[in-house]
Amino acid sequence: xxxxxWKISAALLLIYSVMGGLLLDVPRLNIVNETIRALYFHVxxxxxxxxxxxxxxxxxxxxxxxxxxxxDTHSISFATVGLILGLLGIVTxxxxxxxxxxxxxxxxxxxxxAAIALLVYFAYFILRGSVANQEQRARLSAVYNVFAxxxxxxxxxxxxxxxxxxxxxxxxxxxxNMYDLDSKMRMVFYPAVIGWIAMGTWIASLLVxxxxxxxxxxxxxxxxxx
Amino acid sequence: MEKIKELLKKEFTxxxxxxxxxxxxxxxxxxxxxxxxxxxxxxxxxISPLVWxxxxxxxxxxxxxxxxxxxxxxxxxxxxxxxxxxxxxxxxVLSKLIYNFLLCLVLAMxxxxxxxxxxxxxxxxxxxxxxTIVLTSWGFAASLTLLSGIASKANNSHIVMTVxxxxxxxxxxxxxxxxxxxxxxxLEASTNYDELLTLLAINCLVTAxxxxxxxxxxxx
Numbered sequence: 001x002x003x004x005x006w007k008i009s010a011a012l013l014l015i016y017s018v019m020g021g022l023l024l025d026v027p028r029l030n031i032v033n034e035t036i037r038a039l040y041f042h043v044x045x046x047x048x049x050x051x052x053x054x055x056x057x058x059x060x061x062x063x064x065x066x067x068x069x070x071x072d073t074h075s076i077s078f079a080t081v082g083l084i085l086g087l088l089g090i091v092t093x094x095x096x097x098x099x100x101x102x103x104x105x106x107x108x109x110x111x112x113x114a115a116i117a118l119l120v121y122f123a124y125f126i127l128r129g130s131v132a133n134q135e136q137r138a139r140l141s142a143v144y145n146v147f148a149x150x151x152x153x154x155x156x157x158x159x160x161x162x163x164x165x166x167x168x169x170x171x172x173x174x175x176x177n178m179y180d181l182d183s184k185m186r187m188v189f190y191p192a193v194i195g196w197i198a199m200g201t202w203i204a205s206l207l208v209x210x211x212x213x214x215x216x217x218x219x220x221x222x223x224x225x226x
Numbered sequence: 227m228e229k230i231k232e233l234l235k236k237e238f239t240x241x242x243x244x245x246x247x248x249x250x251x252x253x254x255x256x257x258x259x260x261x262x263x264x265x266x267x268x269x270x271x272x273i274s275p276l277v278w279x280x281x282x283x284x285x286x287x288x289x290x291x292x293x294x295x296x297x298x299x300x301x302x303x304x305x306x307x308x309x310x311x312x313x314x315x316x317x318x319v320l321s322k323l324i325y326n327f328l329l330c331l332v333l334a335m336x337x338x339x340x341x342x343x344x345x346x347x348x349x350x351x352x353x354x355x356x357x358t359i360v361l362t363s364w365g366f367a368a369s370l371t372l373l374s375g376i377a378s379k380a381n382n383s384h385i386v387m388t389v390x391x392x393x394x395x396x397x398x399x400x401x402x403x404x405x406x407x408x409x410x411x412x413l414e415a416s417t418n419y420d421e422l423l424t425l426l427a428i429n430c431l432v433t434a435x436x437x438x439x440x441x442x443x444x445x446x
Contacts, residue, residue, distance in 0.1 A: 119393040130380040
């Protein structure tokens with residue numbers, strides 16, 4: 001029970017951020033209007049995704065250093081959760097863009113960058129699917145994971161900042177920091193970020209546990225059969 | 227250093243011995259450009275400078291992927307074990323990298339020549355453009371060499387190679403397309419310094435990553 005406090009607080013933070021995000025006062029801006037509330041749901045997804053991919057890459061490096069299968073399990077679980085958060089981030093962004101920009105896909109540099117970043121991790125899963133040997137699969141996908149993360153840094157952190165974008169917060173568009181009521185928004189935004197990261201970690205740890213249990217079951221079945 | 231030189235020499239002799247591969251690539255490039263010429267030039271002025279740059283970079287991208295894919299996928303199992311016992315993986319990856327860089331550069335320059343010959347030459351500032359080609363070839367070689375090593379270990383390697391490489395090289399490709407646009411518009415070289423530096427930085431990052439990660443895939 002001692003170790004469970006962060007899971008409970010993740011759930012509480014998320015409940016708070018959903019209710020606060022929908023009910024609390026937000027600044028009124030032209031065009032954006034009430035859709036500004038998307039910030040509470042859309043942006044934390046990206047924070048969560050980057051955090052999950054970071055942990056996944058960390059475990060990939062650990063796997064390459066130690067060759068222990070447990071790190072590979074961690075790596076794949078965190079990548080899965082990161083991918084789901086990224087997909088949710090794209091979908092929430094598209095809903096928002098439909099109302100403010102007029103169409104769900106607008107060819108915004110950040111949108112394209114995010115789509116490519118997701119392609120990288122889809123490729124990661126395809127690579128895992130096409131190597132039969134388990135140890136080789138773990139090693140190759142760990143190498144690709146680290147390499148992909150290194151190649152993704154310019155894609156989502158550098159290039160979008162060099163080109164003009166319609167995204168709030170860049171290219172002269174009003175961003176988070178310019179609002180009069182920004183301190184009020186932060187009160188909901190930061191809990192949402194922390195809540196989603198903690199929730200992602202929780203889901204990933206559940207994935208790791210189910211993976212380990214399936215492996216154990218398979219071992220037991222093998223023993224019975226032999 | 228000596229070993230890298232030896233390995234490079236081996237790559238070149240092998241390449242010269244199997245003339246069909248290299249001439250195959252040249253013909254691939256030629257056919258592509260010729261198809262562009264036939265399909266576009268029948269209608270006049272259909273290719274605007276921006277379409278030119280898109281066609282150019284897509285052609286270079288796919289011929290580079292095809293070229294570099296064979297650097298590990300084509301190798302035999304026994305050959306690999308033989309090298310493993312002789313030299314360190316670092317010198318292998320460096321020699322492959324340099325060799326692939328030169329190959330990509332030759333391909334891209336030939337492509338440029340063919341594009342100018344059959345279509346037209348929209349590039350106003352040629353030196354910056356050539357510098358971009360050199361940097362992009364380096365980036366392609368650095369990222370694709372490692373991926374070819376990964377793909378060679380998987381089933382249906384050629385599909386895996388394309389799938390893996392596309393998202394990785396796209397950040398390099400986006401930057402070079404941007405610089406190309408500036409070169410076509412005839413903007414001064416100084417406007418491109420930022421992009422060229424970023425391209426250089428990405429290349430260094432990718433090269434360092436390939437160099438560090440290659441020993442792990444080699445060991446299997």
